[in-house]
Structures are given as structure tokens and as C-alpha cells.
Amino acid sequence: MTKHFIDFDDHSLEILQNIIDRAISLKKEHKEGHVNNSLNNKTLAMIFDKSSTRTRVSFEAGMTQLGGQSLFLSEKDIQLGRGEPITDSAIVISSMVDAVMLRLSSHEDIIEFSKHSSKPVINALSDESHPCQILADLMTYQEQRGAIKGKKIAWIGDGCNVCQTYMQAVNIFDFSLSIATPEGYEPSQSYVDKYQNNIEYFNKPLDACIDADIIVTDVWTSMGQESEQKERELAFKGFQVDEEMMSKAKNDVIFMHCLPAYRGKEVSADVIDGKQSVIWDEAENRLHVQKALLLYLIEN
Ligand code: CP
Ligand code: NVA
Numbered sequence: 001m002t003k004h005f006i007d008f009d010d011h012s013l014e015i016l017q018n019i020i021d022r023a024i025s026l027k028k029e030h031k032e033g034h035v036n037n038s039l040n041n042k043t044l045a046m047i048f049d050k051s052s053t054r055t056r057v058s059f060e061a062g063m064t065q066l067g068g069q070s071l072f073l074s075e076k077d078i079q080l081g082r083g084e085p086i087t088d089s090a091i092v093i094s095s096m097v098d099a100v101m102l103r104l105s106s107h108e109d110i111i112e113f114s115k116h117s118s119k120p121v122i123n124a125l126s127d128e129s130h131p132c133q134i135l136a137d138l139m140t141y142q143e144q145r146g147a148i149k150g151k152k153i154a155w156i157g158d159g160c161n162v163c164q165t166y167m168q169a170v171n172i173f174d175f176s177l178s179i180a181t182p183e184g185y186e187p188s189q190s191y192v193d194k195y196q197n198n199i200e201y202f203n204k205p206l207d208a209c210i211d212a213d214i215i216v217t218d219v220w221t222s223m224g225q226e227s228e229q230k231e232r233e234l235a236f237k238g239f240q241v242d243e244e245m246m247s248k249a250k251n252d253v254i255f256m257h258c259l260p261a262y263r264g265k266e267v268s269a270d271v272i273d274g275k276q277s278v279i280w281d282e283a284e285n286r287l288h289v290q291k292a293l294l295l296y297l298i299e300n
Contacts, residue, residue: 003297004114006123008131008168016172020139023285023292030065037067042098042298044068049075049104050223054259055124055132058286059101066291090116098298105224120297129165133258135293136285138173140278141214144254148175154212154249155179156205157239157266159187162218162258167195180208182235205239212249216256217241217266242268246276254278
């Protein structure tokens with residue numbers, strides 16, 4: 001059966017932990033100058049209907065570093081953007097490449113593509129989730145502080161795709177999650193109903209930060225929501241991660257953000273550029289963890 005990476009909780013702890021552990025080894029080997037050609041002659045197609053810096057660069061560089069190739073396909077430049085059915089696109093593209101990475105607004109479209117794809121499909125962000133990001137975040141915590149089991153993560157801000165993927169990871173990795181959002185910006189009700197264990201909700205961000213091991217946030221206006229930007233900035237007043245929030249957490253708390261970030265909006269400059277912030281490692285780890293993911297999906 002073709003393996004896909006679409007929803008974080010489609011996978012066991014063992015598989016996800018192996019990907020993270022392998023990423024840590026790949027990172028070390030890469031920095032020591034070892035050459036790894038495990039994906040020689042393999043091709044990854046990457047379809048985007050939204051912008052990207054980290055996802056595009058990390059998947060492209062990752063394939064190159066593993067001896068393979070990648071194809072950047074903007075949705076508007078391929079026939080998919082002119083209405084060719086997802087089904088037909090999936091059959092054709094997957095017949096020519098070894099894996100397909102999709103960043104599409106619609107999560108359902110990624111699932112639909114995977115149903116007709118003969119090769120592994122990777123969700124590289126949808127309106128619902130961003131599983132590659134959470135792999136990188138968990139890898140970063142493991143490198144910085146050790147096992148995530150039993151730790152407390154405070155999510156501050158919008159209950160968006162990245163937040164929802166943390167919700168999917170809670171039970172698998174056995175940590176707790178405190179989510180503080182303004183009213184009306186909670187994660188989708190279907191996620192709230194489905195993921196209940198060890199998740200608490202707050203409307204006062206300081207309450208969520210108490211004794212946290214990680215404080216994490218994301219933009220207030222995700223891609224596709226630009227027309228709501230003004231009303232969101234009003235609604236999220238008081239949700240900027242700042243020194244006061246960080247001071248409520250454990251002494252060795254770390255700050256994470258998937259990036260891109262807007263200093264002075266969802267996070268203060270002194271926090272994101274301060275010594276508790278691990279954002280640069282977190283961003284770089286997208287490369288290493290996705291190389292491990294590609295090897296898991298494509299090898300053999
Ligand atoms: N964090 C993340 O996915 O960044 P990009 O949108 O730049 O790919
Ligand atoms: N929530 C953000 C994440 C960007 C990586 C968005 O969807 O735009």
C-alpha cells in the first residue's frame with residue numbers, strides 16, 4: 001500500500017519518532033560533509049497554490065542533498081489551475097514521479113489527490129493542518145531539551161492549521177496543550193470534538209502560559225484570510241507573546257514560531273529575537289526532518 005503523510009495522527013508514535021531520530025542523524029551527517037545519494041534518480045513533484053519560503057526551499061534542497069530532483073509546480077501554471085480534475089492530475093503526475101508534495105488550500109483536495117496517486121503524497125500545509133511543521137517542532141524540542149513526553153505546550157493566538165496539528169500530536173507524543181485564543185478564533189469544532197485528552201482552552205493568554213515548557217504562536221492572519229486582517233488585529237489585541245507571558249512559563253521555556261513572523265503583532269521583537277527563541281533551528285529542521293520523511297516514504 002502506498003504510504004502518505006497527510007494527517008499527523010495517521011501515523012504511530014514509533015514511525016514518527018523514527019523519522020525525528022533519523023532527521024537528527026541526517027543533520028549531523030550533513031554537517032560533517034557526508035554525501036547521501038539514497039534518492040538518486042528519484043523525483044519529487046511539488047504543487048503549490050499558496051506562497052512558501054521554508055517549505056519550498058527545504059523540500060528542494062532536501063531532494064538535491066539526497067541525490068534526487070524536485071519539480072516546482074505552481075498551481076496556476078499547470079492544468080490543475082485551469083480546472084483539470086484532481087483525479088486526472090493525480091494519476092498522471094504520480095505516474096511520472098516518485099512522490100508528490102502538495103500545498104493546497106483545501107485539505108479535502110489533498111486527500112482526493114492521494115486517493116488517485118500511485119506514489120506517496122505529502123501534505124505541505126492545508127487549511128486544516130501542517131504536519132511537516134510539527135515534525136520539525138518536535139525534533140527541535142528533542143534537540144534542545146529532550147523528550148516531549150509529559151511537557152506542556154502553550155499555544156497562543158489563532159486556532160489555525162498549525163495549532164490543529166499540535167492537537168493531533170498530543171495523544172501520540174503524550175504532552176499537554178493549553179490553547180489561548182480570542183473568542184471566535186478557536187480551532188474548528190470538529191478538531192475540538194475529536195481531540196480532547198490533555199487539551200485545555202483559555203481566553204486569557206497569561207493563564208495558558210503558566211509552567212509551559214514551550215510557548216508557540218503563529219500569524220494572526222493566515223494565507224487566504226487577508227481580507228480579515230484589520231478585524232483580526234483588533235480581535236487579537238492582548239495576544240502578542242511578550243516577556244510577561246514568557247515569565248509565567250518554566251525557567252527553561254523555549255519560544256517557537258513556524259514563520260513567517262510579524263514582530264510587534266503576534267510576538268514582540270524581544271521575545272522572537274531573544275535567547276529563549278529557537279526559531280532559526282526550528283526553520284532549519286524543516287530540511288532535516290523532511291529528508292527523513294522522504295526517505296521513509298520513498299525508499300524501497
Ligand atoms: N513555516 C512554513 O511552512 O513556512 P513557508 O510558508 O515559508 O513554507
Ligand atoms: N497559519 C499559517 C502558517 C504558515 C506557514 C498560514 O496558513 O498562513
